[in-house]
Amino acid sequence: METVVEVEGNEEGKYKESGVEKSSSSLSSPKLGADPVVYKLVRVEGDGRLVPATDDEIMEVGNLLADDKIEMHLVADTGQSGGSSSGMPQLESSEGLSQSENTEVDAGKSNTHVEYIEEMLQKVKQDESHLLACGSPDHSSAYVIVEGQCSDQNDKMPGIDEKLQSEIPLQGNDTPSSPSLSKSHINHSGSVGECSNPSNELMEGQSSASARPFGRETTVKDKQWLKRRIAMGLTNSCDVLASSFIIKDNKLLSKGKEESCNNDGTTSMSNTAVGAVNVECKDSSTNHSSQMEEHQTASVERQRNSSTDKDHKSEDLHADQVAAKRVRKPTRRYIEELSEVESKESSGKSIPSAKNSGLRQMSPKSNTRPVGIASSNRGTFVMRLDSLGGSGVQVPYVSRVRRSRPRKNVMALMEFHPQGMGMTAALVKTAFSVHSSQPNNESGNIVLKARSTVEKMQHPFTVEPEKAKPFSSMVSIEQGQNMEPKHVDPSGDTSDDNVVTVPTGKGGVRRKHHRAWTLSEVMKLVEGVSRYGAGRWSEIKRLAFASYSYRTSVDLKDKWRNLLKASLAQTPPDKRINSRKHASGMPIPAPILLRVRELAERQSQVPSNLSSTSKLAGSTGRNNVHETRSSGYL
């Protein structure tokens, strides 16, 4: 699993090498640590859950498959990085990787995904049973690797923002600190669903679950299997989904087994789901509706899980069936959506519920028929049943649609032809999404969106020194910065789904998704304006505001305009408006407005002073007259 993640590293490979040293030398500096962190992060993702691979990653994978050398190379890098950073035994990891490599190749040739999967499942089961029996949380090689990474992260983390820390600790803690503990945690979360550290719990559960089963007893063979799977997944989109799933499944499976042993009834999936739900609930106290949905979803999943578990227990032979079920079972689309909503809410504390509801409604629409959703804690994959393969080839499509503005045309096409891969591909390319082989699968219809998670994941770990890196890194960095203002900008983080396409009369489709501006965003905006001056939106966006990938310079401008308007309106008239605003639930705190006003005034003054042209005043809009007045007041 880790390997897969690594793939991304290809470009990063350099970073890794250099980064590792840096990290070792200075843990404290976030930036330096960032590179290594990223690397780790990637891995973690792979371990923890399928990370929606970016295009790059996929590409990498493909390359890997094609060339053994490449893979080897990657492996080597990984091992080194891990070793230097964590100081953990890397031999194991390297071995595993190398093996995996071989495995991958084989798999690719043979194309017997199903078989592999079955084997994997069975093995996993066995392993799990083993683990349970042993009950000893020893660290096996594979596991160790993971741990090492985690540990590194932890070490580095301190330097990073609070948020980052909070998130990271989860992974790091569970693994390294105490395996048994993590286990208990998992169970706990599953049954109880603690609210205290939802995200953490989830993370822990996954990582721990995944780590244990794998690491521990997994023999070389197991590793190979895993690798094969991974490879397979990479190779084919369908497989990818499966593979991801499988991976997860493995973890999940293992987890489930544990639980089953412990609690017989509960299933791993259910636990996960529950945890997620809990998290969401915690985050968003506001949304009742969302909670409701979540609960429902959770319950559904639970049922499914339970059934699955039963099957599992009863017959190992049906492993593959089970797997399929599992894959499907995670019908988590809802959860994802919910999470999104939730995140939004949390971030936009004051955001009107109406919006959320609207979003929710919309989301369902976007997914025509979410047959199943597989979701790791962090990432959710939505799968749609393939019309062709009614049997159910589900392809996980992870696309991070940034909403940046994928040509409307594309959107329209997509809407009309969800299956139209070409369009999708283009879009994907733009967005960075991971699409496996589109051409191959006619069957692979499916466009699903998995998005927010990825971004979320990224931000905590990745830190980027400069802008050069891929988009994702930038985002993450920004987010990190953003986070500070309000513990989180969950909203900011990512929910982009709410894309509603409104058909315009002519056939044009307009998609308007409203993304509420969070306080932190506004603050950033204001700061940016104050620093760089209004009008230099691109600059502001890049520097101050870099964090949010959505929010174009235009958006910034618009928002600023609105802010100005608001501030102006507010100030002069006096209290009445103020109170009214407040009542309505103004998201923008007075102080900010004040500041906005001030800034506007100052900026406007500068130009205005030079020449007070009527036009200037008018165009600028905000100012001259008003400002003068306002300034006088001030």
Next chain:
DNA sequence: CTTAGGG
């Protein structure tokens, strides 16, 4: 492409 303005 970025900015500004209108819808």
Next chain:
DNA sequence: CCCTAAG
């Protein structure tokens, strides 16, 4: 927020 015009 989206779209368009202008530099």
